[in-house]
Amino acid sequence: MAGDFEVQFIDRGERTARFVVRGVTPAFANGLRRAIIADVPTLSIDSVRIIENSSVMFDEQISLRLGLVPLTTPPAEFEEGDSVTLALDVRGPDTAYSGDLVSNHELVGPADENVPIIELKYPETADSPQRLELEADAVMGPGREHAKNQGGIAVGYRNLQTVDVVGDRDAFGDDPGESSILRGVIEESAAEHAVAGTDGVAPENGRLVPSETFDNDLSQRYPGKEVEVRDVSDAFVFHVESDGSMSIDELVLTAADTLFDRAAELEQAVSL
Numbered sequence: 001m002a003g004d005f006e007v008q009f010i011d012r013g014e015r016t017a018r019f020v021v022r023g024v025t026p027a028f029a030n031g032l033r034r035a036i037i038a039d040v041p042t043l044s045i046d047s048v049r050i051i052e053n054s055s056v057m058f059d060e061q062i063s064l065r066l067g068l069v070p071l072t073t074p075p076a077e078f079e080e081g082d083s084v085t086l087a088l089d090v091r092g093p094d095t096a097y098s099g100d101l102v103s104n105h106e107l108v109g110p111a112d113e114n115v116p117i118i119e120l121k122y123p124e125t126a127d128s129p130q131r132l133e134l135e136a137d138a139v140m141g142p143g144r145e146h147a148k149n150q151g152g153i154a155v156g157y158r159n160l161q162t163v164d165v166v167g168d169r170d171a172f173g174d175d176p177g178e179s180s181i182l183r184g185v186i187e188e189s190a191a192e193h194a195v196a197g198t199d200g201v202a203p204e205n206g207r208l209v210p211s212e213t214f215d216n217d218l219s220q221r222y223p224g225k226e227v228e229v230r231d232v233s234d235a236f237v238f239h240v241e242s243d244g245s246m247s248i249d250e251l252v253l254t255a256a257d258t259l260f261d262r263a264a265e266l267e268q269a270v271s272l
Contacts, residue, residue, distance in 0.1 A: 010185060010208050015241060017248040020160055020185070020208060022235045028259075029157050029236040035255035036152035038144035041080050042073040042245040043108060045148075046139040054130045055118050062118060062132065067148050069098045070111040070243040071138055075254050077107060078140045084108045086136045092120030092129035101136075108138070111244030151251050154241035158184050159231035160208075163218065165190040167226045180219040182211050182229060185237045193222050 005023035012019075021029065048063040055062070071084075078084075084105045090096040099113025122129040143150035163186055186209050188194065194203035197213030197220075214221040218229070242251050 008208065010210060010237070012248065015244055015248070016239070018185070018210075018237060018239050020235055020237050024234060024236065031259055032255055033155050033157055033238070035258050036155045036240060036251060037150055039142055039258040040151050040251055040254045041140050041142045042149050042151045043071040043078065043084060043138040043140050044146070045069065045071070045086070045136045047137045049135045051133040051135065052131050053134070055120055055132055057118050062134070065117050066136055069101070069115055070245045072107065072109055072111050073140070073151070073245045074107045075246060075250050080140050080142065082140045084138045086138060087134070088136070089133040090120060091131045093122045095119045096132050151243055151245045152240055153243045154239070157236045157238045159233070160185060160187055160235035160237050161229050161231055162187045162189045163222065164228045164230065165193045165222055165225045166228050169224050169226050181216055182218055183216050185210050187232060187235075190222065193225050195221065195223060197221065
């Protein structure tokens with residue numbers, strides 16, 4: 001991946017992250033959002049072969065539930081169209097969970113093991129317990145073809161913002177009310193007028209400050225001050241949530257690579 005831009009993480013978890021991308025245009029920011037959702041291929045169950053299903057649920061309903069189970073997808077291991085086989089065999093009285101799926105590839109399996117598929121009983125009037133036995137093929141495909149392949153389940157962005165202190169607020173003036181409410185992330189540029197937020201970190205110019213650390217209220221961050229909020233034109237704050245099929249880093253880097261690959265293809269086509 002190549003590109004003259006900078007990425008800085010604000011917070012990073014196992015499946016969610018916020019980060020700032022600097023030196024990009026709104027078009028690139030939106031392109032990255034769309035690529036995370038639509039262009040990153042993941043494995044998902046595409047076809048199911050039912051061997052035995054004596055549960056109360058139709059085969060089609062079982063298959064639908066299986067298709068919505070996120071599967072771990074190591075990006076470098078597969079190409080679009082590649083497949084992996086999984087098997088499941090559970091007898092009642094028990095509940096079949098996603099974790100009961102057994103894959104023929106050591107790096108592929110359910111991203112969450114506690115997704116319930118069906119509760120199996122042992123009816124008193126039956127000679128044997130209910131059973132669900134099946135095989136399923138998971139196919140590598142992009143999110144634009146089906147929502148079950150969307151590794152990025154929640155992706156959004158907004159401009160990074162900064163705050164300028166323009167004067168003192170009149171002690172007898174109107175309460176700033178809704179005009180002081182801000183949601184997102186600010187880049188500190190008036191630290192000399194700011195007070196520490198709930199994170200306890202001392203204000204410092206250039207620091208990225210999530211608005212929840214001052215209860216989204218600028219009058220708490222800059223007490224007694226008149227402020228103006230402005231966008232940082234070439235910096236965007238992304239919030240990305242993964243379904244667990246791949247890590248946040250893999251998801252974002254793969255999406256960015258698809259953008260550069262498509263740009264290279266377009267450049268080559270135009271130059272012909």
